[in-house]
Amino acid sequence: MSSIADLIESHRESLVQRFLEEAGRLESARGLKGPEVINTFPEYLTVLAALSRQGPLEELARTKRRLEDMHVGGRLRLGYNQDEVTGEYVLMGRLIAGLWEALPTEQQPSPEDSQALFARLDAAMDYAVAVFTGYSMEDRQREKRTLRRLDALAPKALGRDESLASHLEPLVRLIHEALEADGAELFLVGTPGTLRLAAATGRCEAQSRRDVVVSLEGDGFLARVARSEEPLFLAGTAEATADMREGLCGGGLSTLMGLRLWPHGDLMGVLYVGVARARPFSPQAKRYMETLVEYLSGILDRAFLFGQLQEAHARLGESEALYRLATHAISDAIWDWDLSPGGVLRHEGVGTLFGYPRQEVESHLRWWVERIHPEDREAVEYSLQAAVQGEAERWESEYRFRHHDGHYVHVIDHGVIARDAAGRPVRMVGAMQDVTARKQVEETRALLLQSERQRTARLRGLASASVDITGRETLDAVLRAITERARVLIGAHWARTTLMSVGGWGKSLDAVSRSGTSAAPASASGIFLEVTRRNQTLRLSRAELEAHPRWKDQGAHGWLAAPLIGRDGSNIGVIQLADKQAGDFSEEDEAILVQLARLASVAVENVKLYTALRESEDRLRLALAAARLGTWDYDPVTGVLRWDERCKALFGLSPDAVVTWDAFVSGIHPEDRVRTQAVVRKALSGEDGGSYDIEYRTVGLEDGAERWVSAHGQAFFDEQGRAVRFIGTVLDVTERKRLDARLLRREEELQRRAEMEEKLIGIVSHDLRSPLNAIGFSTTLLLRRQDLDDAAKRNVERIRDATGRAERMIRDLLDFTQARMGGGIPIHRKPADLNALVRTVVEEVRLANPGRRIDVETSGSGAGDWDVDRLAQVLTNLLNNALRYGEQDTPVQVETRTEDGVVELRVHNEGEPIRPEVLPILFEPMRRGMGNGQPRSPGLGLGLYIVDRIVHMHGGRISVRSSAEEGTTFVVRLPRSAGQAGA
Known part of the structure; x- marks a missing residue:
């Protein structure tokens, strides 16, 4: 049998090379050199081999932790994230385990040796996670999605007649898939002191060992998990003792992770997941399993509680149904419908409520359906059938029901559905209530509300029209605005406003507005003259028009006219409306038109005054300018140009100098000459009403001095549109131009300085991140030391908090710089x-x-x-x-x-x-x-x-x-x- 130490030492170079290849593919490793990627891995292999050979000596443990500190600290400085660092430790375990996976069983390391290796790598990953502060956002989102899926499956394990066991397998499968495992088994507490298999998924599912029972008193893996508050791991299951494997499915699983179900402090069961390849579980997987198992414990706890309640619920079902039916069926007309095949519908009080003699009230459902209003019938039948065939407990609908005398009344109908233990409907009791009076009140209220809304809309329209009309600057614009506004606001098909010739204002003006393709009514000169004569509003209905001897041929359905009255009380025009879109013109329509006519009268008078005032202001403005500025006068017909002394001085000429058009052109700076001549041509051609407004430079014809001037003028034209006179002024703006140039240079300099400061802020903020990361890492290490007194710890915590604030400030500065310089x-x-x-x-x-x-x-x-x-x-x-x-x-x-x-x-x-x-x-x-x-x-x-x-x-x-x-x-x-x- 080989030892892990022998395997590491004999394959050391290949392990380092494979680690370099695979760890170098990480996002944070891009651009790093080989030694930076390898980091402390060769030394760490040496320590792992020594621990495998010599056991957990204190000196080796300190060396291992020192190397882990160096590794994590270096990765922090290089910008690695938590997943990448823990992933490197998983990669180490996978590479080392790969050395013996293909070997025969008798040549593989002992289970105790491999278990110790994975435990050491687990401890290293736990340390890395502690440094990086735990779960990432992706881990939390994945956990929430899984919990939501467990919630979706939970109702299937609650409130059903089937056994609970049939609903456990989907829950266990979801957990084993979420943990990316290859198999899982759930054991629940059976007879006292035992666990029994309740569900198996993945590779364990095929073995079908539903009768497996495991003792809680033994020393096997499952018994140990049941006694442990933390997840337990088992590596190399194939080599573990038979006692350790008691109750396990095998199934080719190499490494297991198990956790007990412990709601309310009582053991409920044990769940374990396993993977086929020998590898350690990451700390994230450990915490993820703790969350999922805790959630599963809650689901099963509720399921068991529901089972205890089912028997009591069955005993109370019948009396509760009767109580619910009695409390919900109190109304004017009560009905009782037997939902069994061939059942009847019985009515009580229907005759009294709807006038039907008792002998005419039938016990068939169709008798009730046939008396529902045809427009409501389909919807009512559909909602009733949906409630009965679904899972609803109540049904309610509002519809029209035919009275015995033939008219329809509005009713609200609601019923309560009673179901048997299988959920099938067996009876329905309900009540019908006549709400016709309430509906009539609601309809009356709706009409009043609609009328009030229309009135409010008209008032808003009147206010809007006031702003629109008084803002017009010409008589023609005023007439068009008032005509269109009056027709739309009052709702007529045709409108016309006429402004008569008054006080030498020329011929009368007219404006007409029509809706769509409506035809204009016949001439109404008689109505027009009548309104101007009386200077009062005239409103005629359709019947009055048809009965009038002079106006019956107008071809209009109603007429409304109002005078325009000037400030002196005289008539200055008339607004007329014809063919209201709905009915005759009303008193409210008349009041609205009177208001519009007053607005129009004021607007007309204001336009006249404004026109006169504008002409006076133009003459005054030219006179004032001539008193202060240089003036010029050009005759485009004869070519004669006259300048006053001030104008000559601005072109560097003496007071007695003779000026010509050529002299004017020659005195303009060469860079401004073409532009200035183009503006003069536009003014003399009549563009922009002949106005002339430009700034340019002059070069003194006698003194050679350069000056800036601002020139303003106006061209005047004869009946044929030819320019006959061109006059204006010039102003010396040299000092202002010089000041503008200095201000512009100053502004550009300030802008460049601001941009440089913002760039500097961005650069400094970015470069400060590395030392701050080092400070944060150092404070984390210091806080773990046991030899710090309270005062030292407080100082370190202040450093850590200050570092956090500095990091937030830097983040804000970087965002600020990006927003101000990077386009957002x-x-x-x-x-x-x-x-x-x-x-x-x-x-x-x-x-x-x-x-x-x-x-x-x-x-x-x-x-x-x-x-x-x-x-x-x-x-x-x-x-x-x-x-x-x-x-x-x-x-x-x-x-x-x-x-x-x-x-x-x-x-x-x-x-x-x-x-x-x-x-x-x-x-x-x-x-x-x-x-x-x-x-x-x-x-x-x-x-x-x-x-x-x-x-x-x-x-x-x-x-x-x-x-x-x-x-x-x-x-x-x-x-x-x-x-x-x-x-």
Whole structure:
């Protein structure tokens, strides 16, 4: 028989080479040199061989731990994660075990030797996990998915007439598949002091040993597991003694892991899983099995309790059914339906409620069905059959039922279904209640509510029309707006507004609006003249139009007209409406039109005043400019150009110099000459109404000085559209331009400095991570030392906490730099459940804040494409803010809700509100939203800025409300997918 020490020493070089090849494929090993990948593996092989040969000597144990410290510490510095480090120890065990797997049994190491090897590797992995702080997010998600699947299978083991054993196998199979094992067996406590086989899966299933019984008093593997509080392992089962293998299936399983079921402190059973190849189970698998077995214990405990209750339930079933039927069947008309084949339907009080003589009430179901309103019949029959044939206990429906005199009444019908022990329906008792009066009241209320909503909508429309009409700048625009608004708001097919010629304002103006393809009514000059003469509203119904001797041929179904009255009380126009879409025009329609007419009158008067004022302001503006600035006057017909002295000085000419158009062109800086001439041509051609506005440089024709000028002008045209005059001003803006240039250079310099600072922040923050990782690792090692006194431990813990804060600051600085310089914080979407993420994050924050209460309420589906890590960062930041600034004795409330493809997340806390002056800058970097007297946050003031950027990169938005009465609420709205951004 070979020893593990002999195998390691004889294959040392090949083990190192294979470890280099396989460990070098890890993501974190890319780019590393061979010695960096191998690390302490050769020395570790030497220690494992020495331990196999000499046993657990203290000196060898210390050497082993020192090498493990060096290995894990080196991997931390290189950026390895926990799974990669523990995976290397699994790889070591697999490579070493592979040395003897193909050997004959008599040449393989003893079970005690292999068991000791795997135990040492298990201890190394436990140490690595302790350094890396346990489960990853993927492990937790996988565990939750498995627990949900166990929940889905749990009802099959509860509340059934079949035996419990038929439902155990799916549960055990799910656990053995989740642990990636090759087989599993579940033993439950049988007669006192024994375990009996209850379920087997995988390689154990084929052996069909349902009568296996194992004593709890023995020294076998199963008995030891039943007595142990921790999972136990058995390596090399084929070489183990017969006593150790008692009750085990064999099945080619090489390594086993077992754990007892122990709800409420009483042994319920034992579960073990096994793998075919010799390898140690990872610490993650150990913890994973502990969770699954604990969950399975709860399921079985409930199943056994349910079995105890079934007998009592059967005894009480009949009396409970009678009680339920009696309490639910109290109403106006009671019926009793025998659901057995050929059963009858008996009625009590139907004749009184619906007027049927007793002899006309039949005991057949069709008699009741035939009297249901034809429009309701199919739906009522379908819902009744669905309730009876399904598993429902109650049925309820609202429908119309024919009275004996022929009219229909509204009824609410509900019944209770009694079932036998097999769940088959046997009887149904119910009651019918006449709710016609209530329905009539509801319909009347609905009509009133609809009328009030229409009135409210009209008032809103009137307010909107006021804003629209008074904002128009021309008479034509005012008329078009008032005509369209009046027709739509009152609901007419045709509308017309006429503005008469008043006070020399030219010919009358008209605007018409029609709905769809409706035809215009005949000329209504008589109605128009009548309204202008009386200066009052005129409303005519269809009947009044047809009866009127002059207006009966209008071809309209009703007419409504209102005058436009000026400030002096005179008539300035008329608004007319014809053919209301529903009935005649009402008094309310008339009141609305009067209001619109008043708005239109004011708007017309305002446009007239505004036009006159604008012309006056134009003349005044030119006069003021001419008084302060250089002026010029050009005649495009004759080519004569006149400049005042100020204008000549800006072109470097003496006051008596003669100017021409060529002199003007020559005085423009060569780089600005083409651009300036193009703007002049556009003004003289009539573009932009002939306005001229430009800044350019001049070069003095006599003094050679360079100046900046701002030129403004206006071209005037004759009836044929030809430019006949071009006048304007020039202003010296040289100093302003120089100041602008200095400011621009200063701004560019500040921008470059800011970018350099942000780059420096990013570089420094990134490079600080390595020393901080080393500090964190060192503090973890120091805290494990037994020779530290309390004061030293407190100092080390302060170092560890300060390192944690520094790491969070660095993470915020890196996110800040990425957001400001990298185009935003990158996100990686994948399908996930936001509701589940919220519950997970809240639970983590609860654990970190054991003295505080956090309430969670989720509604709707949280499914969508999210970056779960970034959204967890958002929620964690908001929760920490709420806990920090909220009242200590009040709960923090977290809520999710959904609407139209958007998921909304709310975080609320009571306490002192955010100051009003802080709210507008709350999400800016380096800002804080503390209340008066509250302590400053230990962070950099980047948290809410990063939260805002993450939400923005998801296409969502974040807002906040804060007051002393309502507390503080942050609201995050997120579209479910990237295509819905902008929610």
